[in-house]
Amino acid sequence: xxxxxxxxxxxxxxxxxxxxxxxxxxxxxxxxxxxxxxxxxxxxxxxxxxxxxxxxxxxxxxxxxxxxxxxxxxxxxxxxxxxxxxxxxxxxxxxxxxxxxxxxxxxxxxxxxxxxxxxxxxxxxxxxxxxxxxxxxxxxxxxxxxxxxxxxxxxxxxxxxxxxxxxxxxxxxxxxxxxxxxxxxxxxxxxxxxxxxxxxxxxxxxxxxxxxxxxxxxxxxxxxxxxxxxxxxxxxxxxxxxxxxxxxxxxxxxxxxxxxxxxx
Numbered sequence: 001x002x003x004x005x006x007x008x009x010x011x012x013x014x015x016x017x018x019x020x021x022x023x024x025x026x027x028x029x030x031x032x033x034x035x036x037x038x039x040x041x042x043x044x045x046x047x048x049x050x051x052x053x054x055x056x057x058x059x060x061x062x063x064x065x066x067x068x069x070x071x072x073x074x075x076x077x078x079x080x081x082x083x084x085x086x087x088x089x090x091x092x093x094x095x096x097x098x099x100x101x102x103x104x105x106x107x108x109x110x111x112x113x114x115x116x117x118x119x120x121x122x123x124x125x126x127x128x129x130x131x132x133x134x135x136x137x138x139x140x141x142x143x144x145x146x147x148x149x150x151x152x153x154x155x156x157x158x159x160x161x162x163x164x165x166x167x168x169x170x171x172x173x174x175x176x177x178x179x180x181x182x183x184x185x186x187x188x189x190x191x192x193x194x195x196x197x198x199x200x201x202x203x204x205x206x207x208x209x210x211x212x213x214x215x216x217x218x219x220x221x222x223x224x225x226x227x228x229x230x231x232x233x234x235x236x237x238x239x240x241x242x243x244x245x246x247x248x249x250x251x252x253x254x255x256x257x258x259x260x261x262x263x264x
Contacts, residue, residue: 014118018088018121018122022131030128033127033154042065044058044064045064046066047067049070056068057086081157081160086119088120088122128150130168136150137168137169143245158249158256173191173192173259175258176256180254183200196231196234196235214246220245225244230244243261244258
């Protein structure tokens with residue numbers, strides 16, 4: 001699967017290390033993913049702390065460590081992903097540093113360096129393991145109803161869950177984060193590999209998209225939009241249908257969009 005967020009990062013190795021922990025603990029369902037227990041097993045203590053300028057921190061001293069998570073974190077899903085992200089640093093980057101300070105942008109906006117991207121790949125696999133997560137995507141109907149159901153089941157954030165759904169969905173789909181005017185990032189599934197489906201960072205939203213109006217019109221259901229609203233590089237002479245569902249995340253001032261593409 002292609003994803004610009006992970007260019008240069010060894011995301012597959014990070015995922016394998018996370019799945020190694022899932023196998024080691026014999027985890028077979030979402031309810032068994034106890035991050036505190038996993039951290040304790042690894043010699044890492046988790047605590048909450050008042051912090052500014054960072055979302056989570058990891059201090060390593062020999063074989064012991066402390067993960068500090070911001071006390072006023074917005075949701076339990078974000079808290080769990082932050083913990084899993086720092087555990088990723090603990091497992092993957094032992095020789096790279098003893099002190100990690102990770103901002104919200106590093107963990108949630110996917111704009112950090114390669115080691116931050118690897119920690120995110122580890123975290124996503126740890127809290128939403130492929131063997132447990134993928135069957136839900138195979139059986140479910142692509143859209144926010146499925147994303148919300150899995151976010152509740154795995155106790156994860158809407159954004160992190162949407163990324164995993166797109167990764168494992170059998171449909172030709174992608175997820176986009178924007179501010180209602182410009183795209184912050186996008187991720188397409190492996191079934192949309194061509195340049196013509198690439199949505200670059202900074203792409204200016206068309207008024208014909210649901211994302212453009214969602215901040216003042218509210219959430220949209222899955223509905224058909226003009227293909228050029230999102231994919232101006234699509235060739236003429238072929239038939240395309242693009243279906244969009246957008247959610248305005250009011251607490252963050254951003255729009256999360258799911259796109260499904262049918263070609264006929």
